[in-house]
Amino acid sequence: MSHSPALTDERPASIQLPKRRTSPAKRKQRLAAYLFLLPFFVVFLTMLVVPLVYSLYLSLFESKLIGGEVFAGLANYARALTDSAFLGSLGRVGLFFIIQVPIMLGLALFLALALDSTRARGSKAVRLLIFTPYAVPAVVATLMWGYLYGEDFGPIAQVARAVGLGTPEFLSAQNILGSMMNIVTWEFVGYNMIIMYAALRSIPAELYEAAEIDGAGQFRLAWSIKIPAIRPAIMLTVIFSIIGSFQLFAEPSLLNAIAPAAISNSFTPNYYGYNIAFINQELNYAAAIAFLLGLVIAIVSYFVQLAGERRERVGAADRETQP
Amino acid sequence: MTTTDTRLLVTAGDGTATPRRNRRRYTPEGRRSLLLTVLLWLLVLYFVLPLWWLFVSSTKSNSALFSTFGMWFGGDFSLWENLQTLFTVRDGIFLRWMLNTLVYSVTAALGATLLATMAGYAFAKYDFPGKKILFSATLGAVMIPLTALALPTYLLFSQAGLTDTPWAIIIPSLVSPFGVYLMRVYAADAIPDGLIEAGRVDGAGEFRIFWQVGLRLLGPGLVTVFLFSLVATWNNYFLPLVMLNSSELYPITVGLAQLQSAASQGGGAQALFSTVITGSFVSILPLVIAFLFLQRYWQSGLASGGVKG
């Protein structure tokens, strides 16, 4: 799962004492703060930073089965930028992001709004049932959908044939990306819905009062009050989804077992990196690929956030100019 | 300080009916929309039918699995036989995998929650040099692709002689940048500065304040971080795949994948697809149940993280 860079902008600390020379009490508090942070950052350093630095170091070398390891500078990076397999995999997850994420988040938002409106019966059950797939490991989800997609014995094909639609080829090379989008959507709509729903439940009642007086309908209420109010939560899910799509690994690697011809070794950047490291035995090149991927994710996240902020600003300006 | 007051009420445990909601009179309970209800329940089908299939299939024998309609029971009702096979295959190793998963994920989740809570609390309630950069580093860590870390981490662990031990799964899972973020947001709202100041005036140390005042107010936030770390470790496939060699140490994900590949490649025996499917079904039950029972905690915990995000 899981972590959010949505918030790189700092919010002011709760205790903002006026700046002056550090008093002994203040120093004691600082020490306490560092001690609180220490355990986390010890693990953070050893489990993330050290391997990362090591990996960066590795990416600057070139190793061959014959001849061993030599310093190569940025050669691996240059190679990656002209590697059509790597660029193709980036394009594929880019496409995945552009198509799947709006569908998934749109569905999640719709569900969250529908549940928040309390207009549907059994909404508590609906909420939990839709969330359930999140508790299913990707391994199990992929295995299960693999059976469901089966051409001869999958229930979807059985139904499709029964109603005369022929046999859908979910696992063909043309359709496998779409089939994968479906699996990821199935897994994560509930999770995103819960985040948005939780945000909706926390909207201060004051925000609704004006609308109440207006007698605004549900759609207007959703569009002009609810969605703007939970924009940060939506942005959070978008950032999660960028990371999730660009780092796709479990789904292609497990689907490869049932559709080996449809999933190429460079299907997604992460899967490509894994194959380069473990099959081609080009660990150094794999490290460079991983770094470039991280860079792409950071850049995409940054621009998406930027776009989100600009829209928020424009939106706020619009509202102000309205009478 | 109104937000803090409400937050305290939220923390008291009822996330689904906060006082604010009581004032939303514009949606009288009676105005249900039939269309919306139907639409929602149709969508529920999409999410539930695959799981229904999983359940139905776990009641089928290997041959019925491929000869009957997938969405309904067919052939003999073989659930008990399947369970029996599942729990006796390779001397009952499946139960061992379940227990491993439980031990790894609970330990890792407890540790991750504690570390994240302390760090989040420090970020929320203290001012100190380097705060901004440390927090940005924490959040930036999310961008790192897992393949960048898998092999270096493996090499580091094997230098320390920790591969093929439970620690190889637990220690890396202790890092939860999202948990730190969530706890920071949560602590900022849930713990009034006044309480901390009062504690200091009373002469309590910073750690006593944290343990006695802070932790108590962070309840739902703790449950949320705990549950999400639990899921992350429970569902992890890649890390144990790389780190572990002994079948007795496998968590359920790697075990199932191995069972599946043994089933498909035969390995001299017959294909055990029904066993794999039954295993998959059994393996998701504990988490689903945990989420059902703890829902009111994690939902309210998420509420604050979500809205402030």
Add this chain to the structure above:
Amino acid sequence: MNKKARRTAVALVTGAVSIGVLLTGCTPSSGDNASQEAVTQDDIDTAMTTPTKLTFWTWVPDIENEVKLFEEKYPDIDVTVENVGQGLPHYQKLRSAIEAGEGAPDVTQIEYQYIPSFVLNDSLLDLTPYGADDLSGDYVDWAWNQVSPDDPVWAIPQDVGPMGNLYREDILASAGITEAPATWDDYAAAAKTVKDSTGSYISNLGATQAGQMIGFFWQAGVKPFAYDGKETVSVNVNSDEAKKVATYWTELIQQDLISTDVDFADQWYQGLASGKYAGWLTAAWGPIFLQGTAEGTTGLWRAAPLPQWNAGDNVSGNWGGSSDAVLASSENKIAAYELAKFINNDEESAMRLATEQFLFPPQVSVLEDPAFVDQESAFYGGQKVNSLFADISQTVDTDFQWLPYMDYVYSTYEDTIGTVITDKGDIAAALDTWQDQLVSYAEDQGFTVE
């Protein structure tokens, strides 16, 4: 504070770098143990009576039974059997452990085609000083050549997969075919008859199954790979002979006479059980495997040799099988060798592997033992299937080699040939693409390509 932070950072980086140095510097130091002195019986006796712990990586189910026999004979040796995965994951773990210099087993199962990739980085122990030379006569020649292409012996053969033809007698009979096709031309003709009159495919060609295709190459006398054990390889997957095989299959596939489902997947299992395929061109491990998969068709199957390219010939190829090797990093080399040898050479152990785990034996003694070859199989209408495959085993070309990077060979097979087979394209043309990729990889990796 700042200075301290910088020092920490420097320490971290140096730490990481020193690991890197360790990594590159840790090539196992047993590269030239061929010149090592032979081990004496005294050494062996001492080693086998010293309390020792061995780790054995294998995915053979229930091999614990044979290991138990070993432990009974040598009570001081304690063997831990670990199954770290089957096929590719197994080798990935093995490589990671070797690279890390920590956690590798003493003895490992290894398929024949992967031996060169572990010889390449000196990871395997040459077993000649331990007396492995003496065993050469105990195994069929071609299997021994797989573990010992030159002087060194890298592993002890465990099982093999000489290829034959399993077919549904009833389906072929209902199409008017009463005997298994003797030549590939007959097979193509039969494929048409069977498809036209019964709707079944005569067999399935696994779209991404490199092992099966390479087995066909092997039978056709194609020598796609060669490796001198050092730095020179030769790649020849697009030779004329290879293209002849490829074109043969392309035509059958394009006429829809052969299906191309991914093998060892649920759909394929059902195809075998339901009669969608009237046969399976497989290896000697296939008969028992099929028996467990298609229980409902007991008595309907028969076994025959592969169809031949030239009438009157009698040649076959191999698909699968594996051996047990000792890693050069093992600290208990003698005991490890004795384990690898015992499992696959002890009379009782080898016999049990063949009759209880159903591994098809490379041991001459088992292949000649009436208890093995005279078994009649009800699934095959009482046919003596073991006897047939024992005969086929004598017809496998003895001189077939592999490349020291078969992981890459197989994974590019999926992407180049596998996709073309799925799309019913020209396999022969795809061989050229495959050839190019294999050659350019070899060159990038510093091999001399001949």
